[in-house]
Amino acid sequence: MIDRGEKKGQFLGAVSVSYGLIALIIVVLFASGLFTQMMESINLKGYPDIYAFVAILFLGTFAILFARGEPVAVMAIGTIASFFVLTVGQEPLVRYLTLAAVLFSIGMYGMVVSRNAVRVLMSIELMLNAVNLNLVAFARYIDPIHLRGQVFAVFILTVAAAEAAVGLAIVLAIYRNTATVDMERFKLLKW
């Protein structure tokens, strides 16, 4: 049974890697289209920040794979450096939206990777906060008179509070039945 489980895990891992590669290929195609548009309209020297971002990605991969860097530290430094490089020449609204995108991606990564159910809920809270930041930035820079973004942010706060209460109650109920909070063992509906 253990062998079967390991094989299944390897298979699922390979499937997720292939999904990631497919997503990466799509993004690269999309970005190459964008780059060709840029090359047609404006000269490439006006966009040094994306090249710096790619260079930071390669440096981070090198540091983790070959220089034996601590992966979490490399990831933190790389995230901050690429965030700074990508936003430093932009408008304030784009800066806020990029920060929200970074927090959203971090939350999504944590939601997929973590095995503790409570940590998954924390990641969901991070994602909701990123959305709130987006809405408030829109209210400040695009709609400063009616502030509709802030009204929607109030509703998101309400829904987030309800979601946290119900989600944690569900986690507690499952913990009472199965004595674990491991996401891999939540298979009460599977037999």
Place this chain on the structure above:
Amino acid sequence: MEHLDLLRAWIPGRLDDFLFYLLAVMAIPMALGVLFDRTIIRSGFLLIGVFGSICGLFLVLQAQFLALAQLMIYAVGITLVVVIALMLTNPKLEKEAQPGTAHQQLGSFLVAGALFFTIYCALRSESWPLSSEAVSPDVQTIGMALTTTYALPFEFASVLLLAALVGAIMLAKAERAISDKEEPSKEAGEQNQPATLFERDTTVSSTRR
């Protein structure tokens, strides 16, 4: 506002940009720490730091009411609920659980990076209809909007909160209700559903170990 003038004299360039980068550099590593800290209770407390720096960003964006609401609801309320849930469940189990396989982590990292880059390209390629007018006082504007234009969603939100409150109490109280019913059924010699669930899980985990 005088202290802000003092800060402006200290810091060259725009104060908003400086504060934005300061708070962003606080928020991003704390958000990574929430995910990667091995002691899960500490990651629960790091969540307060993330919410606090986002509250500071709201203040920079001149949303004072939302900043205070963020501080009260997220940084105190939700984090408290999370920490209480961590204490009611057993955080020591986290150490026994191995992290996901390298394939899984690499795959989800690729997906998250692709997501970020897609969003960034979409943000960057569009020219935003920026408005340079002054921000109206936010408490008054939000209050007017909530009581006139958005009165119906506001009422629905209150109904949702009530339902969530009742549902959370019912879910968290479920064990007592079952155990009250359990005793007469045990006297009658019957096996009921939660007991079989528990036994099955313990057998599975014991065979695994």
